[in-house]
Amino acid sequence: MTDSPEQETAPRARTSRRRARLIPPARWWVLPFWVLTGVLAGGAYGVFVPRQYAATSYAIAVPTKDAQPGAALGFAQAYGRIATSDSTIAYARVAAGMPARKLRKQVQTETSPDSPMIAITGTSRRPSEAADIANAVADALFVSSNQVAKSTGVRLLSFSQAIPPAQSVSPTPLVAGAVGGSTGGLIGGLVLLVRPRRRPEADTATREQTGPQITTTVVPAPAGSAASEQRKRV
Numbered sequence: 244m245t246d247s248p249e250q251e252t253a254p255r256a257r258t259s260r261r262r263a264r265l266i267p268p269a270r271w272w273v274l275p276f277w278v279l280t281g282v283l284a285g286g287a288y289g290v291f292v293p294r295q296y297a298a299t300s301y302a303i304a305v306p307t308k309d310a311q312p313g314a315a316l317g318f319a320q321a322y323g324r325i326a327t328s329d330s331t332i333a334y335a336r337v338a339a340g341m342p343a344r345k346l347r348k349q350v351q352t353e354t355s356p357d358s359p360m361i362a363i364t365g366t367s368r369r370p371s372e373a374a375d376i377a378n379a380v381a382d383a384l385f386v387s388s389n390q391v392a393k394s395t396g397v398r399l400l401s402f403s404q405a406i407p408p409a410q411s412v413s414p415t416p417l418v419a420g421a422v423g424g425s426t427g428g429l430i431g432g433l434v435l436l437v438r439p440r441r442r443p444e445a446d447t448a449t450r451e452q453t454g455p456q457i458t459t460t461v462v463p464a465p466a467g468s469a470a471s472e473q474r475k476r477v
Contacts, residue, residue: 277431278424285423289416297366297412298374298405300381304359310396315359318397322388323354323361331383338379349373350380360402370407377405 304319306312325331327347336343353362363384365376381401388399414422 273434274428274431277427277434279427281423281425281427281430282420283423285426286416286420288423289414289419292413293368294411294413295366295368296370296373296408297364298370298377298408299362299364300377300405301402302361302363302381302384302399303402304361305398305400307392307396307398314395315397316356318388318395319359319361320354320356322384322399323352325387326350326352326361326363326380326384331380331387334386335376335379335383338382339376341376346376346380349376361399363405365405366412370409374405374407381405 302322304315304322306315327350329343332343332347332350336346339346341349349366351364351366353364354360361384363377363381365373365378365380367373367376381404385399385401388395388397392398
């Protein structure tokens with residue numbers, strides 16, 4: 244007795260469905276790929292990019308006897324803005340020992356709206372150079388601001404000088420790898436979300452390859468058929 248084509252196709256369809264459940268679709272490998280790529284890229288950044296060090300010098304604005312106490316806060320904001328001006332950088336470049344253009348890129352200032360404090364931060368690949376940059380800009384700011392202290396009624400004093408830092412501000416390879424892995428996972432998730440959906444033609448072709456599914460339905464015979472059959476025999 245030979246099997247019909249439908250009976251031969253049914254085991255193949257079941258095998259294909261089991262294989263599809265065991266083997267994940269290829270598009271899901273996009274997420275692990277991007278995570279691994281991000282980890283490798285972040286780790287390489289942490290290893291090969293030179294370390295950066297940051298040192299901070301603090302200055303405080305103090306009102307004179309004849310000035311109002313609230314004036315120091317306003318002038319601290321103003322001095323924080325002119326700390327990276329051309330005149331201040333031109334005076335500080337001699338003490339820092341570098342060109343004015345390079346010095347401007349390696350110094351930052353920060354002020355607080357609640358206190359007359361100015362933070363001057365220098366960054367460099369060497370800890371000692373970072374401290375020299377911060378102190379040089381702070382000294383230049385002291386000179387320019389105290390020359391007009393009689394007119395403004397506010398003096399600028401050194402609160403704390405910068406010292407060479409012991410640790411860098413650059414991320415370690417482990418942290419950089421973790422950040423890179425998180426970024427890669429985010430990119431992989433976005434790629435999965437925007438992937439094109441399967442077309443109906445592809446689903447039809449898949450069903451044609453796997454063959455039709457055979458469903459057998461058992462229909463019970465009517466209750467009176469057995470009695471009528473016995474009467475015919477008699």
